[in-house]
Amino acid sequence: MKYWWKFLGIGLLLFASIAALRTPLSPALVHVSPDRVAPGPAVVEVLGYNTNFQKGSTVGYLENAGQRVCGSAEVIDATHLRLTLEVPAGMKDHLTTVGIDQLRYDGALFTEGLGSGIESGACGPGVNKIDLSGVAFTFPNRSILYESIRNLHFHVPMWFAMIFLMGISVVYSIRTLGSNSLEHDRASVSAAQVGLVFCALGLITGAVWARATWGAFWTNDVKLNGAAVTGLIYLAYLVLRGSVQDAHKRARLAGIYNIFAFVLLVLFLFVVPRLNAIDSLHPGNGGNGGFSDLDLDNRLRAIFYPAVLGWILLGVWMFTLKNRASKLNDQLDR
Amino acid sequence: MAVARPTCVRPYAGSAHSYLRTVKFAEITHLVRLEVALDLRQRATWAGMLLYVVSAVYVCFLAVKSGLGTATWNALFWIILLFAAFNALARSFQREDGGRQLYLYTLVDPRSVILARAFYNAVTMVVLSLLSLAVYLLLLGSSNLDNADMGQFLFAVVLGGIGFASVLTLISAIAARAGNGIGLMAILGFPLVLPLLLLVMRASKLALDGVAWSVISTYFGGIVLLDLITITLAWILFPYLWRD
Numbered sequence: 001m002k003y004w005w006k007f008l009g010i011g012l013l014l015f016a017s018i019a020a021l022r023t024p025l026s027p028a029l030v031h032v033s034p035d036r037v038a039p040g041p042a043v044v045e046v047l048g049y050n051t052n053f054q055k056g057s058t059v060g061y062l063e064n065a066g067q068r069v070c071g072s073a074e075v076i077d078a079t080h081l082r083l084t085l086e087v088p089a090g091m092k093d094h095l096t097t098v099g100i101d102q103l104r105y106d107g108a109l110f111t112e113g114l115g116s117g118i119e120s121g122a123c124g125p126g127v128n129k130i131d132l133s134g135v136a137f138t139f140p141n142r143s144i145l146y147e148s149i150r151n152l153h154f155h156v157p158m159w160f161a162m163i164f165l166m167g168i169s170v171v172y173s174i175r176t177l178g179s180n181s182l183e184h185d186r187a188s189v190s191a192a193q194v195g196l197v198f199c200a201l202g203l204i205t206g207a208v209w210a211r212a213t214w215g216a217f218w219t220n221d222v223k224l225n226g227a228a229v230t231g232l233i234y235l236a237y238l239v240l241r242g243s244v245q246d247a248h249k250r251a252r253l254a255g256i257y258n259i260f261a262f263v264l265l266v267l268f269l270f271v272v273p274r275l276n277a278i279d280s281l282h283p284g285n286g287g288n289g290g291f292s293d294l295d296l297d298n299r300l301r302a303i304f305y306p307a308v309l310g311w312i313l314l315g316v317w318m319f320t321l322k323n324r325a326s327k328l329n330d331q332l333d334r
Numbered sequence: 335m336a337v338a339r340p341t342c343v344r345p346y347a348g349s350a351h352s353y354l355r356t357v358k359f360a361e362i363t364h365l366v367r368l369e370v371a372l373d374l375r376q377r378a379t380w381a382g383m384l385l386y387v388v389s390a391v392y393v394c395f396l397a398v399k400s401g402l403g404t405a406t407w408n409a410l411f412w413i414i415l416l417f418a419a420f421n422a423l424a425r426s427f428q429r430e431d432g433g434r435q436l437y438l439y440t441l442v443d444p445r446s447v448i449l450a451r452a453f454y455n456a457v458t459m460v461v462l463s464l465l466s467l468a469v470y471l472l473l474l475g476s477s478n479l480d481n482a483d484m485g486q487f488l489f490a491v492v493l494g495g496i497g498f499a500s501v502l503t504l505i506s507a508i509a510a511r512a513g514n515g516i517g518l519m520a521i522l523g524f525p526l527v528l529p530l531l532l533l534v535m536r537a538s539k540l541a542l543d544g545v546a547w548s549v550i551s552t553y554f555g556g557i558v559l560l561d562l563i564t565i566t567l568a569w570i571l572f573p574y575l576w577r578d
Contacts, residue, residue, distance in 0.1 A: 177574045225528075232525035239521050244512050253508055256571045260504060261526055263567055267560065268529040275533065275556040 009313025016307035020153035023303070025146065026138035027051040029105040032098050036110040039089040044071075044109070046100060048079045049141060053100070060085075061099045062109070065092035067118050073100065090115025139299060145283065148212050152283075153303050155205040157311035158198050159227075164312050165195035165319060166234070170262040173255040185251035186330070188258060189241060190323040192234050194315060199231050214281060222273045222280045229268055233261045357449065361442050365450030372429070383422045383458075387466045390414045395473040407478040408539050411470055412494070415463055416531060419498035422462055424519045426455055426503060427510035439576060448572035452503040452565055459495035467491055478542060486541035486550055493557045494534040500561045501527050504568040507575055533557050 001007075031047040046060070053075045060073035060083040071085025081100060092114060095107035139149050172188035175181070206227070207217040218224060240257055244250040273280070284290020373379055394410055402410065430438075438447060471479075479487070502523050509519035537553035 177571075229525045229528050236521045236525060240508070240512060240518065243518055249511070252574055252577070253512055256504075256575055257508055257522060259571060260564075260567050263563065264501075264526050264529060267563065272529045272532060272556070275552060 005313055006317055009310050009317060012306045012310030013314060016153055016157075016303050016310050019303045020150050020307065023137055023139050023150075023299075025050055025141040025149070027103060028141035029098065029100060029103050029108070030141075030143070030146070032105055032108040035108065036112075037087045037096070038112065039087050039091075042085060042087045044083040044085075044098065046081045046083055046098060046105075048081065048100070048103070049146070050079075050138075051100075051103065052078050053081050059101055062087070063097040063099055063104075064095075064111075064118060067092075068099075069118065087111075088118040090118055092117050137299065144213055148209055149300075151205060151209045152300060153307040155202060155209060156304070157308040158202040158205065160308045161311040161315035162195045162198035162202060162230070165191045165198060165315050166230075166262060166265075168316070168319060169195060170258055173258040173262075176251050176255040177259075180248065180251070182247055182251055183327075185247075185255065186326055187319075187323050188255065189238075190326055191319050192237055192258070194319045194322055196231070196234050196238075197318070198311075198315060199227065199234070203227060203231070219281060221282070223282055223285075226269045226273075230265060233265055237261065358443055358446050361446035362450045362453070365442065365446060366454050369450065369454040379425065383418070383462060384465060386421050387414065387418045387462065388469055390417060391466065391469045391473050398474070402474065402478065404478045404542050405539065407474065408535065408542055410474075411467070412531065412535050412538070414470065415466055415491075415494065416498070416527065418462055418466060419459060419495075419502060419527075420516065420520055420523060422458060423455055423499065423502040423506050424509065424516040426451055426506045430510060435576075444573040444576040445569050447576070448503065448507070448568050449565075451507075452500055452568060455499035455503050456496045459499040460492050463491050463495035464488075481544045482542045483544045486545075486547070487538060489554065490534060490538040490541050490550075493554060493561075494530075494538070497530045497534060497557055497561050498527065500564045500568070501530055504564070504572065504575075507572065511575060530557065530560055533560065 027048060027050045029046055029051075030049045033045045033047075037044070053073075055075045058073045058075055058081065060071045060081070062069045062071065062085065069085060069088055071083045074082040074084065076082060083098070083100075091111050094110055094112075094114065096109040096111060098105045098108040142149065169188045169191035172184045172191060176184040176188060206224075210219065211217050237254060237257055241250055241254050244253055391414060394414065398406075398410070502519075505523045505526065506519055509516070509522060512518055533553055533556050537550055537557065540550045540553065
């Protein structure tokens with residue numbers, strides 16, 4: 001079968017997209033109120049996400065410097081719970097962790113004064129009381145990211161596809177200089193145009209995600225600057241093509257610019273950020289969680305890699321279509 | 335002028351050690367001297383570049399008066415220098431109308447032309463950068479240099495000037511060949527100059543803060559590396575640009 005890779009691409013894309021949208025997040029404690037406590041009786045409201053708190057069998061505790069204090073957990077519904085307990089005096093750390101069964105919210109509570117440690121009681125989590133049977137395959141549930149973690153399977157593969165297409169474009173540019181062939185030049189510009197489509201898609205998915213997690217559509221981030229420069233370079237490439245009339249001269253000038261720009265782009269995207277020691281706000285950079293700590297059991301990777309391959313194959317397919325269409329267009333014009 | 339030779343068609347031909355031999359220093363020296371002679375004959379070119387810088391600095395002076403913070407002072411200086419570089423280097427291939435280009439084409443290796451032009455542009459940019467710095471200091475005050483390591487700062491300015499020249503020489507050639515002068519050059523050049531600009535601005539900010547050489551040398555190394563890569567690329571690609 002000649003076009004097996006197109007079916008493979010569509011299959012991977014469908015699998016990755018459906019899995020990315022349908023897979024639930026793992027249960028987590030997402031909010032605790034109030035956020036500071038003082039020694040004495042306290043009532044702490046805990047909000048869970050995708051949790052299944054069960055009346056009568058849920059254990060709640062506070063943990064400070066490795067020492068635990070139990071409370072009585074009153075379950076309101078599957079995701080709401082009220083923890084009543086006596087906050088002990090003499091906590092060693094300012095930050096106290098709230099735990100419900102197997103789930104923990106690290107550093108949920110703040111205490112003003114410090115002491116030399118508290119008496120530990122023997123309590124929870126005894127057995128795993130959360131029902132994970134229905135949600136065996138889940139995505140990590142991390143604060144700030146939450147549901148937006150699904151964007152990993154759309155936004156990031158789009159950039160991979162774009163870089164791949166720009167790579168195709170530059171390879172055809174090199175061949176144009178060697179052969180002086182207008183066919184190669186056409187392939188080069190088609191790849192760059194499809195790459196720009198992916199650039200726009202990556203920008204849009206990124207901006208929407210950034211609004212949800214960082215609170216702004218655009219920030220001064222290394223990766224965002226890299227994206228902006230990439231877009232500008234290839235728009236400039238198209239402007240350069242538009243301003244030369246002679247086809248062979250256009251092919252050569254555009255090819256030269258494409259090669260020069262691509263090398264500088266690679267330097268800008270992959271070398272300058274390391275040299276400048278600027279950290280990105282993106283997950284996986286600058287102390288933000290990435291694959292290595294968010295995804296301890298490779299659940300994200302199982303969807304992410306098929307998504308990358310799927311988007312790249314879709315991009316290549318779009319490139320071949322675009323190339324054929326512009327070839328037909330040229331013949332019709334003549 | 336050097337001996338006429340058939341123009342290069344395949345720049346990669348020959349074994350690896352022939353690369354250095356293909357750099358024809360005699361031709362390059364001749365071409366640089368030609369540039370100097372032409373510029374001495376048309377002094378208005380240099381006067382124009384200087385006037386551009388002085389006007390730009392004066393506009394900034396009117397807009398901000400004085401009392402800039404170090405970061406803003408540094409940013410403003412590099413923005414002025416960036417525009418001065420575009421203005422100065424855009425004319426670098428403008429002289430090449432059909433006749434003169436054909437004449438050069440029959441006489442010398444195109445790679446000598448790009449190397450000579452890049453070298454001459456680098457010298458131009460270094461002189462222009464230092465003159466801009468003098469005017470800038472005169473008008474906007476030098477209080478921001480109090481903590482600076484002047485050696486580092488001047489080195490950053492010189493490296494920045496050379497860097498602009500090395501990135502923009504090929505771009506200026508492309509824009510001139512496309513027959514659409516400075517407008518096209520700005521569009522093509524701005525995104526490509528950004529990596530260099532970020533490095534050099536960071537380096538000169540560090541120099542203004544007076545950090546140790548061990549901290550700043552990474553940036554200087556990066557700028558030199560960037561210069562070498564862009565010059566090499568220009569050297570490889572320029573013969574294709576010249577072929578018609």
